[in-house]
Amino acid sequence: MTVRVPAKVNLHLAVGDVRKDGFHELTTVFQSLSLTDEVTVAVAEDPGVEVQGEGASAVPTNGANLAWRAVEELARHVGRDLAELKVRVLIRKGIPVSGGMAGGSADAAATLVGLANLWKLEIGRDELAGIAANLGSDVPFMLHGGTALGTGRGEAIVPVLSRHTFHWVLAFARGGLATPKVYGELDRLRLEGEPPRVGEVEPVLEALASGEPHRLAQLLGNDLQAAAVSLRPGLRRTLRAGVAAGALAGTVSGSGPTCAFLCADADDALRVAAELSGAGVCRTVRVVHGPVPGARVIGGDDEP
Ligand code: ATP
CATH class of the missing domain: 3.30.230.10 (Ribosomal Protein S5; domain 2)
Structure with a gap:
């Protein structure tokens, strides 16, 4: 199975x-x-x-x-x-x-x-x-x-509700980041100062419903990003390089260190991936899209 x-x-x-x-x-x-x-x-x-x-x-x-x-x-x-x-x-x-x-x-x-x-x-x-x-x-x-x-x-x-398909380029890093360590770093940064916080979630939901990548791009946000970048300063360069390559916006995925770049369409994603892979800021790049369904049996009876 x-x-x-x-x-x-x-x-x-x-x-x-x-x-x-x-x-x-x-x-x-x-x-x-x-x-x-x-x-x-x-x-x-x-x-x-x-x-x-x-x-x-x-x-x-x-x-x-x-x-x-x-x-x-x-x-x-x-x-x-x-x-x-x-x-x-x-x-x-x-x-x-x-x-x-x-x-x-x-x-x-x-x-x-x-x-x-x-x-x-x-x-x-x-x-x-x-x-x-x-x-x-x-x-x-x-x-x-x-x-x-x-x-x-x-x-x-x-x-x-999410209309249309969104096109992404992923930049994989060399080595991983342990999730508890990233939360720990965020706690530390918050004791020391005021790392940026994301806004309300409602506009993100509205952008998803509109299906417009330009709208969604402006609203991508991750409170863990400052902590991931603090532990891995090189990620700042990766994030900049993705946008310089033509992505609408980039974000650290979850606790990182993978960076995800939202692109205007499938062709743009291919162009961004080609440029980013030559920029020397990550281990490898992938072009992907979302949303897709969750865990599914392949080649057999479907769900339980
Ligand atoms: P998340 O974003 O859910 O916090 P992550 O994507 O950063 O996690 P994972 O690859 O899910 O990281 O797992 C990280 C840790 O879990 C690693 O230390 C790994 O050794 C351990 N682990 C246990 N089971 C698995 C598995 N099936 N696949 C990957 N890692 C696993």
Whole structure:
């Protein structure tokens, strides 16, 4: 059973106060992009996880892998014996690891969808979303895909009307950034001064509904950007280079270090990618579009 699952970019990420449970209160708008991981789940005598592709060597293959945590969480939910789990998970990574694009969460969501099919579970999307939320803040959105407003830790998802397709260029960095470190840096910057904060989310939702990339470009914003740039000053150059290459605007994706550049149309995205890849400001570039659907079985029966 193979599931394809997209990466996400945050079009808007407002980081509020730290809650009693240690998480920050978020208001975010996610969009899923045509950059994907593929996760195959199969019955096997030697249970475990295998990882191939983009950044595979940095991904754990033990119980720390979010995909394996998804196996255990779903098994627990349906009362299967954890000691008897005859499941093998193969992850083919296209999403950069520790890139701010929620690759691990994507794999967890894909594993939930794949296993629910493999085990022929009578389980609805809402129930699956509840299990997903226990695995991580971004996991429910990765099930859902499209464009959505996330609140709470980001796990409470409401679909957002988004007209047309948006065209993006992604700049992958060398090495990743650990999400907790970026939040820590933001906390530090806020103790020291007033790093910029994004505005209200409503205009972003209106721009999405209009489908006009020029309008959306002016409103892209991410409170984590100052922290990511503080930890990785080179990102400032990358962001400038994307705009100089003709993108409408650029933003750090989530906790970074991937930068996402919104372009006027598909042709512009190709031109921006060509120029950016020659500018020496990133490891590699990708042209993608969004929104796309969330975790989906490929080449088999669809949803559980
Ligand atoms: P986010 O934006 O959700 O905070 P990210 O996209 O920056 O996360 P991920 O690639 O999702 O980063 O994961 C980062 C960490 O999680 C890495 O330290 C990695 O070793 C670990 N990890 C666990 N499972 C996975 C997985 N299936 N794929 C990628 N990383 C994983």
